[in-house]
Amino acid sequence: MRSSLTFLLLAGASLSAMPALAQQQAAVEEIIVSAARTKLPANALPLTVDVIDSDALAQQAAIGGSVIDAVSTLVPSFSPTRQKLSGAGETLRGRSPLYAINGIPQSTPLRDGSRDGFTIDPFFVDRVELIYGSNALQGIGGTGGIVNQVTVGPPKQDGVSGRMLLQGSTDDGFSGDGRGGKIAGLVGYREGRWDATVGGTYETRGAFYDAKGRRIGVDSTQGETQDSESWSAFGRFGYELDEGVRLDLMLSRFQLEGNGDYVVVAGNRATNLPTSATHGTTPGDPARNRTESAALTLTADDLAGGAFTSQLFFNRSRDTFGGDPSPVESFQDARIAPIGTLFDQSQNRSRKLGGKFNYERAMPGFEDLTATVGFDALFDKTEQRLIVTNRTWVPPTDFRSLAPFAQFNLALLDEKLRLAAGVRHENVQIKVDDYTTLASSGSRRVTGGSPEFSDTLFNAGIVAEPWQGVRLYGSYAQGYTVPDVGRITRAVNRDGVRIDDFLDIDPIISDNRELGVELTKGPITASATYFWSTSKKGQNLVLVAGVYEVQRQRVEIEGLELNLAWETPLPGLTLSGGYAHLDGRTDSNGDGKVDIDLDGANISPDRVNVAAAYVYGPVTARLQTQFYLSRDFDGGDVRNNFGGYNLTDVTIRHAIDMGGITLSVTNLFDKDYISYNSDTTRPTDNLRFYAGRGRTLTLGWDYSF
Numbered sequence: 001m002r003s004s005l006t007f008l009l010l011a012g013a014s015l016s017a018m019p020a021l022a023q024q025q026a027a028v029e030e031i032i033v034s035a036a037r038t039k040l041p042a043n044a045l046p047l048t049v050d051v052i053d054s055d056a057l058a059q060q061a062a063i064g065g066s067v068i069d070a071v072s073t074l075v076p077s078f079s080p081t082r083q084k085l086s087g088a089g090e091t092l093r094g095r096s097p098l099y100a101i102n103g104i105p106q107s108t109p110l111r112d113g114s115r116d117g118f119t120i121d122p123f124f125v126d127r128v129e130l131i132y133g134s135n136a137l138q139g140i141g142g143t144g145g146i147v148n149q150v151t152v153g154p155p156k157q158d159g160v161s162g163r164m165l166l167q168g169s170t171d172d173g174f175s176g177d178g179r180g181g182k183i184a185g186l187v188g189y190r191e192g193r194w195d196a197t198v199g200g201t202y203e204t205r206g207a208f209y210d211a212k213g214r215r216i217g218v219d220s221t222q223g224e225t226q227d228s229e230s231w232s233a234f235g236r237f238g239y240e241l242d243e244g245v246r247l248d249l250m251l252s253r254f255q256l257e258g259n260g261d262y263v264v265v266a267g268n269r270a271t272n273l274p275t276s277a278t279h280g281t282t283p284g285d286p287a288r289n290r291t292e293s294a295a296l297t298l299t300a301d302d303l304a305g306g307a308f309t310s311q312l313f314f315n316r317s318r319d320t321f322g323g324d325p326s327p328v329e330s331f332q333d334a335r336i337a338p339i340g341t342l343f344d345q346s347q348n349r350s351r352k353l354g355g356k357f358n359y360e361r362a363m364p365g366f367e368d369l370t371a372t373v374g375f376d377a378l379f380d381k382t383e384q385r386l387i388v389t390n391r392t393w394v395p396p397t398d399f400r401s402l403a404p405f406a407q408f409n410l411a412l413l414d415e416k417l418r419l420a421a422g423v424r425h426e427n428v429q430i431k432v433d434d435y436t437t438l439a440s441s442g443s444r445r446v447t448g449g450s451p452e453f454s455d456t457l458f459n460a461g462i463v464a465e466p467w468q469g470v471r472l473y474g475s476y477a478q479g480y481t482v483p484d485v486g487r488i489t490r491a492v493n494r495d496g497v498r499i500d501d502f503l504d505i506d507p508i509i510s511d512n513r514e515l516g517v518e519l520t521k522g523p524i525t526a527s528a529t530y531f532w533s534t535s536k537k538g539q540n541l542v543l544v545a546g547v548y549e550v551q552r553q554r555v556e557i558e559g560l561e562l563n564l565a566w567e568t569p570l571p572g573l574t575l576s577g578g579y580a581h582l583d584g585r586t587d588s589n590g591d592g593k594v595d596i597d598l599d600g601a602n603i604s605p606d607r608v609n610v611a612a613a614y615v616y617g618p619v620t621a622r623l624q625t626q627f628y629l630s631r632d633f634d635g636g637d638v639r640n641n642f643g644g645y646n647l648t649d650v651t652i653r654h655a656i657d658m659g660g661i662t663l664s665v666t667n668l669f670d671k672d673y674i675s676y677n678s679d680t681t682r683p684t685d686n687l688r689f690y691a692g693r694g695r696t697l698t699l700g701w702d703y704s705f
Contacts, residue, residue, distance in 0.1 A: 035103065035129045035148035037137055037358055038372055039307050040409055046420050046461025046475035048132035048516055048529050048561070050075070059622055061122040062167070062664040062698055063649045065205075066225075067149055068117035071128060073626060073649070076580030077561055079604035080628060080676040083208070083216075083693060085223030085256065085287060088114035089677050093133060093531065094557040094584045094603040095144030095510060096481070102151055102250060103356065104293050104313045107141045110382040110430075111394050111486025113319040113348040115223070119291040120254050121201045121232035123165060123184040125149045132561075134479030134512035134533055136424045136457045139376050139403060143479045143510045143535075151250060154195040154238045155188035160705075162187040162199075167700035171209040171693075172670065177227075177261075180205040182700075186234070193240040201232045207262065210274065211672035211694035217275030218262045219688065220322040223287035230256035244301035252293045258286035258322070267689040269639070274674060274691035284323035284345045284388065291317045306361025313355070319348040320387070333439035336389060344388040348486075354378040358405075372407040372422075384486055394486035395435035395448075402427045407459075418463040426480065427454045428507070432489060432499045441493040449500030455480065455507055471518040480507045483552065506552075510535045523567035532558035538586070554587035556594050557603070572616030578609040588635065596635025600680020605631045605642055618655035624648065628676060639683035645673035647692075659703030670695040 031042040031051055042049045052060070052070060060070030064081075072081045072090070079090040091097070099106040099116040106116040129148040131137065138146055155161050164185040171178040186199030208216040208226040218224050235251040263280035267273045295313040323345035331344040358374030378401040384394035407422035433448040461475030483506075492502070514531035538555030565576040582605075584598035597603075611624035630644035648671075651664035671692075678690040 033129050033131065034150060035100070035131055035138065035146050037309075037374070038370075038407065038409070039360055040370060043465070043471055043518075044409060044411075044415075044418055044420075044463060046418075046463050046473040047135075048514060048527075048531075050130040050132075052128040052130070054126050055620075057122060057125060057128060058702075059620075059651050059653075062651050062653075062662050062700055063666050065122075065169075065203075065698075066118065067120070067122045067125060067128060067147075070122070071130070071147060073624070074609075075130065076578045076607040076609050076626075077132070077559060077582060077604065080626075082677045083225070083675060083690070084219050085118060085225050085228075085258075085289065086114045086219070087117040088112075088222070089601045089681070090114075090117070091602065091604055092130075092144035092147070093533070093559060094582050094598065095134065095533070096141070097144040097147045098138055098141035100138060100146065100148045101252065101293055102295055102297070103138060103148060103311060104295055104315055105138065105141060105352065105354075105378070106291065106293075106315065106317075108317060108319075108348065108350040108380075108382055109141050109481050109484065110350070110380060110397050110399055111348055111384050112484050113289075113317075113321075115289040115291075115317070115319045115348075118225075118230075118254070118256055118289060119293070119317070120149060120151070120234075120252055121184070121203075121230070123186065123201050124151050124199060124232065124234040124252070126152045132529070133477065133514055133531055134510035135459065135477045136403075136405075136426070136479050139378060139426075140401060141481045143481050143508060151234065151236065151252070152186065152197060154197065154236065154248075155190040158190050158192070160187065160189050163702065163704040165700060165702045167698060169696060169698040170206070172695040172697060173209060173213055175207070175209060178206040178209055195238045197234075197236040199234045202229075203231070204229045207277070208693050208696075210691035211667070211670040213694070214274065214691065215262070215277045216693065217264050217267065217687070217690050218258075218277045218282075219690075220258070220260070220262075220264065220282045220287065221324050222321060223289065224258050225256070227261050228256055228258045228286075230254070245303075246299050248295075248297045248299075250293070250295045250297070253291070255288065255290040257288035258282075260286035260322075264687055266686040268686055269683065269689050272674075273689075274678075275687055275689045282322060283343055285320060287320055287322035289317065289319045291315070303359070304361070305364070306359055308359045309357070311356045313352070315350075315352040317348070317350045319350075321346050321348075323388075330393075330438060330440045331386060331389075333389075333391075335439065342389075344386045344391075346384050346393055347387045348382070348384050348394075350380065350382040352378065352380045368411045370409045370411075372409075374405050376403045376405070377401065382486065384490070391438065392435060393438060394490045395432055395446075397485055397489070398429075398431040399482070400429045400431075416465050419461075420463070420475075421460040422458070424457045425454065426457065426507070428452065428482070430482070430485060432485075435489075437490065437492050441491065442495075444492055444495055444497065446489070446492050447498040449498055451500055453507060455509065457509070469520040472516070474515045475513070477512050479510045479512060482507055506537055508535055508538055510538070510555075525563075525565045527561075527563040529561045530559075531561075532556070553590075554592060554594055555584065555598070556586075557582065557584040557598070559583065572614050574613045574615075576609075576611045576613070579607070580604075581606050597633040599633050599636050599640060600642065600676060605629055605644070605676060618660075619652065620655075621650070621652040623650045631680075633680070637683050640680045642676065642680050645671060645692075647671055647673075659701060662698075662700045662702065664698040664700075666696040666698070667692070667694055 182203040184201035188197040262277040267275035360372040380399040383396040405424035457478040459477035516529040584603040585594035606629040608627040653662040
């Protein structure tokens with residue numbers, strides 16, 4: 001997988017200082033990334049790190065409407081979004097990222113409902129921190145990287161402050177049912193040591209239309225963002241116990257629910273006719289998700305010469321999946337209703353309790369060595385129920401993780417050279433009580449159990465800054481997650497199964513290696529990263545009888561990321577570009593050797609991003625294009641080969657006496673295309689052959705006080 005050609009490309013890019021990427025980056029030496037769990041600046045870490053700051057996030061939210069759209073647009077090695085509520089198959093560097101809010105995990109790996117990209121409104125997010133590649137910095141789930149959404153901070157000065165947003169959107173045909181709107185407000189108050197910030201948002205979304213004016217098909221089962229309503233509440237309350245010692249309480253609730261006003265109309269893949277929708281009532285409750293998070297955080301900047309952080313958190317999610325228009329075979333039970341007539345729908349229920357504690361300081365008498373020690377605990381209970389008949393599909397599953405860790409960073413040669421290393425020991429137990437499968441699996445009685453595993457995860461790296469503005473780094477890091485236990489337990493279809501003997505919960509350990517170079521010279525900011533990662537027992541989504549199942553297969557991925565930004569001589573104008581190449585292979589026959597390509601359900605296409613950003617006086621504007629390049633999948637169904645497409649967006653904001661007016665246009669040139677996930681999966685499914693959104697206009701007014 002580590003092709004010499006790719007390595008030579010990296011070396012050439014390093015020597016010529018011509019690497020390129022798409023997102024706007026601040027100087028890395030000024031960035032402190034909280035997701036890295038250290039006070040050291042990002043340039044001291046052997047990691048690929050990006051931060052989408054508040055201005056860039058507001059721009060992208062005006063275009064796409066969500067944090068996940070912002071990340072997908074700006075990060076070339078992230079998958080194109082599905083433009084649905086479900087993010088199944090959306091990956092970072094070909095693996096699932098861990099989504100977090102202030103470090104609170106939002107992902108549900110025990111029964112992955114793929115709703116973790118919609119758990120907070122972007123209005124309450126100050127910045128998004130991205131750490132690329134497998135790592136265990138935040139524990140379970142970071143095999144593709146970490147997407148940490150850092151919420152707005154406390155008010156900066158005494159008194160009242162805040163901001164508000166009014167926004168409306170429509171397709172370019174101004175269809176009556178294609179309109180949406182949003183209202184949001186945030187108010188903060190600070191007096192002495194006390195501060196409080198509270199806010200709320202409400203958004204309604206109309207139907208989506210493609211470039212030919214056709215209503216885009218609805219996924220009434222997995223969930224939609226079109227034809228939906230969402231609301232979010234946020235609160236942050238702080239008290240400064242002493243100088244440099246602060247206690248914060250963060251509360252967040254987000255809910256997005258479909259209106260259920262449309263039913264699907266089948267398309268035709270053979271004639272390239274996309275799935276559409278017509279007015280109608282979907283059976284049962286519309287798909288929705290609800291997430292609640294709370295965290296109590298204590299920080300002490302100078303405790304015995306070091307920095308101490310502790311966080312106790314709670315997270316609960318209820319992900320409801322819609323009912324299929326035709327009765328789902330898995331849900332049938334002749335004891336309840338005649339076969340083929342029983343309607344039901346499922347709901348994922350997950351609850352997390354956890355604590356994170358870490359302490360960092362320079363070693364006494366050896367100040368060049370910074371040590372971080374800590375301990376993480378996570379308790380997760382997840383189940384999947386059928387809510388119409390109150391049956392258990394995935395039995396309640398308890399997950400417990402206890403993990404001490406230590407990280408070290410040694411500065412040498414006046415900080416021109418740094419050596420970093422760390423270790424984390426995971427002790428995990430999964431407990432499942434006795435249960436009975438659904439009738440469609442034979443109503444099998446399964447004996448529960450408490451399988452355990454423990455593993456020690458390592459990381460090491462080197463950072464060198466041989467010349468001013470040049471940074472080189474290399475690293476090795478292990479990340480881990482667990483297989484989708486829910487898919488395994490619900491599918492048991494034979495007698496005599498004992499969970500202790502049957503359930504393969506060996507962790508998915510991904511080994512990530514990368515080499516990188518960053519250059520800052522005058523108006524030029526550039527970077528290049530070559531990476532490769534392997535998993536001996538990975539988690540691959542494989543379509544079996546119309547349903548994606550998890551199969552434990554060897555997975556190997558390599559890639560190249562190039563970035564470039566140039567502050568032109570024209571005042572306020574910055575041009576940027578980026579490229580990501582991904583090559584993923586898996587072992588389909590179990591012989592220990594990879595033999596076929598990962599398909600579109602598991603890896604993103606290669607991509608080129610280009611953008612022009614302009615900031616001058618009262619005007620802020622951005623023009624951006626993403627080129628998704630064609631891809632054939634060796635060993636896969638040729639009908640899933642990807643032809644590629646490109647999308648262009650533009651946004652412009654003009655400051656006025658009372659805030660600012662923003663006009664954004666998504667898919668500026670009204671490109672007609674089939675979304676990547678639809679084009680590369682389910683080659684015979686005419687109900688999930690979705691076109692992408694056509695030209696969409698958004699007009700907003702924002703005001704800060």
